Structures are given as C-alpha cells and as structure tokens.
Amino acid sequence: MSEAAEVKTESVGTVIVAGAANLAIAVAKLIAGLISGSAAMLSEAAHSVADTTTEVLLYQALRRGARPADTRHPFGYGKESYVWAFFAAMFTFVAGAGFAVTHGVTTILVHKHSGDYLVSYIVLGASFVIESISLARAVRQVRGESRRWRTTPRRFLRLTADTTVKAVFLEDSAALIGLLLAALGVGLSQATGDEVWDGVASILIGVLLLVVAGILASNNLSLLVGRAVPERLRREIEQELARLPEVERIDTLLTMQLGPDDILVAAKVDFRDEATGAAIEATADEAERRLTERYPEIRYVFLDPTRSLPGADGRTRNIQAAPSPDAGGEPGPA
Structure with missing residues (x-):
C-alpha cells in the first residue's frame, strides 16, 4: 500500500473513531442536561451533536474526494472533499455555536436550574475520558504525518491539506476545553447558587465553537480557491527540476493542491x-518520475519548453506569488 493510501485509510479510521465517540457522548450529555437542567450541559450536548454530524460530513468528504478522475473531471474529485469539509465547519458554526450562545443567554436571563448536579459531573467525567481517547488517535496521526514531512506537528496542522485530520484534532481539542468550561460553570453555579455561571459557561462554549468553525471554514475556502503547496515543498520541487541535465533554467513554477493527496506541478x-x-521528452519523463517517486502526492507534472530570453541569468525568473499567510513562508507538509 502506498504512503498516500495509508494516510487516507488512517484518516478514515480517525474520523470513524471520533464520530462514534461523539455520538455516545452526545446521548449521555443530552440525558444529563435534561435531568439537571444545566445550560452548559445542554450546550455540550449540542456541541457533541454538531461534532457527530461533522464527522459524518468529513467521512463523506473522504469518500467523495477519493473518486478517480474521469472525462468530465480530468483532475479528479479531490476538491470536493473541501466542499464537504466546509459544510461541516458551517454546521458547527450554526448548530453548535448558535444553540450554545442562545441557550446561555436564556439561562442568564431566566436563572433556572431544575435538577441535580451529580449526574452532570458523572457525564462530564466520562465524556472527558472518551474524548481524550479520540484525541489521542488524532494526535498519533498528526505526529506520524509530521515525521513523514520532516516538520513539527504544529506546523503540519497549520499547513496540511488533509482537512479531515485537522478538523478532528481541533474539534476533539475544543471538546475537552468545552467539558472543562461546562464543569467550571456547573461547579460555580452549585457553589454560589447563581445560575449565571452556568449560562456564562454555555456562552463560552459557543464562542469556542465559533473559533474552531472559523478556522476550518477559512482553511477549506483557501483550498477550494486553489492553494499552492507550502514554500519549502515548492523550493524542493524547483531544485529537483533544476538538477535535470537538459534544464537550463526554470522560468515559471506553479503548484496547486487538487485534493488532500493530489498535487499539480506546472x-x-x-x-x-x-x-x-x-x-526534452526524456527529461520531461524523468522529471515526472523523480517528483512522483519522492512525493507520492504529486499526481500531475506538466513541463512547457520556453525560449531563452536576453539577459537570462540562469535562475528562476517567475516563481509562484509569495506564500499565503497560512503558509507563512515556512517549511511544511503538502
């Protein structure tokens, strides 16, 4: 099995584990929220429902984006995965964050708590354990991928085109933070007898979801528009082409992420x-062989012979525009 196929399989596993965990947690939180009347618990239930739906959409992104190229879509369906991932981010924004903020405001205004606190603590503790297991799998994949790309996990998460593993990591991290906020809100409400803390915790959970949804939506929009590969990878591609014996100069080099595992080089x-x-034909074949052998994610390589211009200095004259803000000009994965 190729490296790209192994990564795709691992991404599917990560999404399935996260989805199953979130579904179980959502049911437990909903029951606890209805029994206790806690706004923070009900917001956490909405958070987990949003996360579960997100995992379903991310699974759809992996499945639809992996379809092979055909005559109508000669470069494949990789970008469709970003469409579904964008839908997932929007669902988190509207359903999860909207419910949490609205319910938190209502609780602050009404100051109503109808039940026992104990069930909330039990469910929050169990949920924390389950979410930690899901996050551990995502972290393991992130670390493995960052080693493969010879970069740090933090930089990998910032630059990776695999939005599914990025989404699971951010959502599971946000889920753990949300559980701590919910526990803090419930605890302060019980200690002070004032339900305003429960409402504040619910609003903070909603704000947390807004931040995560905003990050994921922005990342997917960038990839849908047509984002270049990170700067370090672009430099390595340029150097690989420049080393070919018949090549005098790289005049223009353009790259694009066609999908999580598909890169175009022109x-x-x-x-x-x-x-x-x-x-020239042999050199073009050799260029494709070298690049795809070194980087299995590179799917298409197009070389266009161009005429020497007066005053050419032997260097690349027209390289892709400066890295986008999310590339930061730093090395990172494809």
Missing part, C-alpha cells in the same frame, strides 16, 4: 539550446 522550462526533441 513549469515553464528553458532547456539547453542544443537539446533535441527526444532529449
């Missing part, structure tokens, strides 16, 4: 003047 190349047509 370059205008100034070949040596004495290079024959056969030599």
Whole structure:
C-alpha cells in the first residue's frame, strides 16, 4: 500500500473513531442536561451533536474526494472533499455555536436550574475520558504525518491539506476545553447558587465553537480557491527540476493542491539550446518520475519548453506569488 493510501485509510479510521465517540457522548450529555437542567450541559450536548454530524460530513468528504478522475473531471474529485469539509465547519458554526450562545443567554436571563448536579459531573467525567481517547488517535496521526514531512506537528496542522485530520484534532481539542468550561460553570453555579455561571459557561462554549468553525471554514475556502503547496515543498520541487541535465533554467513554477493527496506541478522550462526533441521528452519523463517517486502526492507534472530570453541569468525568473499567510513562508507538509 502506498504512503498516500495509508494516510487516507488512517484518516478514515480517525474520523470513524471520533464520530462514534461523539455520538455516545452526545446521548449521555443530552440525558444529563435534561435531568439537571444545566445550560452548559445542554450546550455540550449540542456541541457533541454538531461534532457527530461533522464527522459524518468529513467521512463523506473522504469518500467523495477519493473518486478517480474521469472525462468530465480530468483532475479528479479531490476538491470536493473541501466542499464537504466546509459544510461541516458551517454546521458547527450554526448548530453548535448558535444553540450554545442562545441557550446561555436564556439561562442568564431566566436563572433556572431544575435538577441535580451529580449526574452532570458523572457525564462530564466520562465524556472527558472518551474524548481524550479520540484525541489521542488524532494526535498519533498528526505526529506520524509530521515525521513523514520532516516538520513539527504544529506546523503540519497549520499547513496540511488533509482537512479531515485537522478538523478532528481541533474539534476533539475544543471538546475537552468545552467539558472543562461546562464543569467550571456547573461547579460555580452549585457553589454560589447563581445560575449565571452556568449560562456564562454555555456562552463560552459557543464562542469556542465559533473559533474552531472559523478556522476550518477559512482553511477549506483557501483550498477550494486553489492553494499552492507550502514554500519549502515548492523550493524542493524547483531544485529537483533544476538538477535535470537538459534544464537550463526554470522560468515559471506553479503548484496547486487538487485534493488532500493530489498535487499539480506546472513549469515553464528553458532547456539547453542544443537539446533535441527526444532529449526534452526524456527529461520531461524523468522529471515526472523523480517528483512522483519522492512525493507520492504529486499526481500531475506538466513541463512547457520556453525560449531563452536576453539577459537570462540562469535562475528562476517567475516563481509562484509569495506564500499565503497560512503558509507563512515556512517549511511544511503538502
């Protein structure tokens, strides 16, 4: 099995584990919230329902985006995975965050708590354990991928085009923070007898979901528009092409993420003047072989022979525009 296929399989497993965990937690939180009347608990139930729906949409993203290329979609369906991932972010924004903030405000205004606190603490503790297990799997995948790309886990998460593992990591991290906020709100309400703390915790959970949804939505929009590969990878591709014996200069180098595991490379190349047509064809084949062998995610390589211009200095003249803010000009994964 190729590295790309292994990564896809692991991403599917990570999404399934997270989805199953969130579904079980959502049911437990909902029951606890209805019994206790806690706004924070009901907001956490909405949080877990949103996360469960998100995992379903992310699974759909992996399945739909993995379809092979056809005549109508010659570059494949990789970008469709970003559409479904964007829908997942929007659902978290509308359903999870909207409910949490609205219910928190209502609780502050009404100051109503109808039941026992003990069940809330039990469910929060059990949920924390289950979410920690789901997050541990996501962290393991992030660390493995960051080692493969020779970068740090933090940089990998910032630059990766695999939005599914990024979404699961951020959502599970937010879930643990949300559980702590809910526990703090319930505890302060019990200690002070004032339900305003329960409402404040619910609002903070909603704000937390807004932040996560905003990050994921922005990332998926960037990839849908057509984001280049990170700067370090682009430099390595340029160096690999420049090392080809018949290549005089790389005139223009453009890259694009077509999907989590699909990269397009297009370059205008100034070949040596004495290079024959056969030599140029062989060089193009060698370029594709070298790049795809080193980076299995590179799916398409297009080289366009270009004429030498007066005053050419042997260096790349027109490289892709400066890295976007999320690339930061730092090395990172594809």
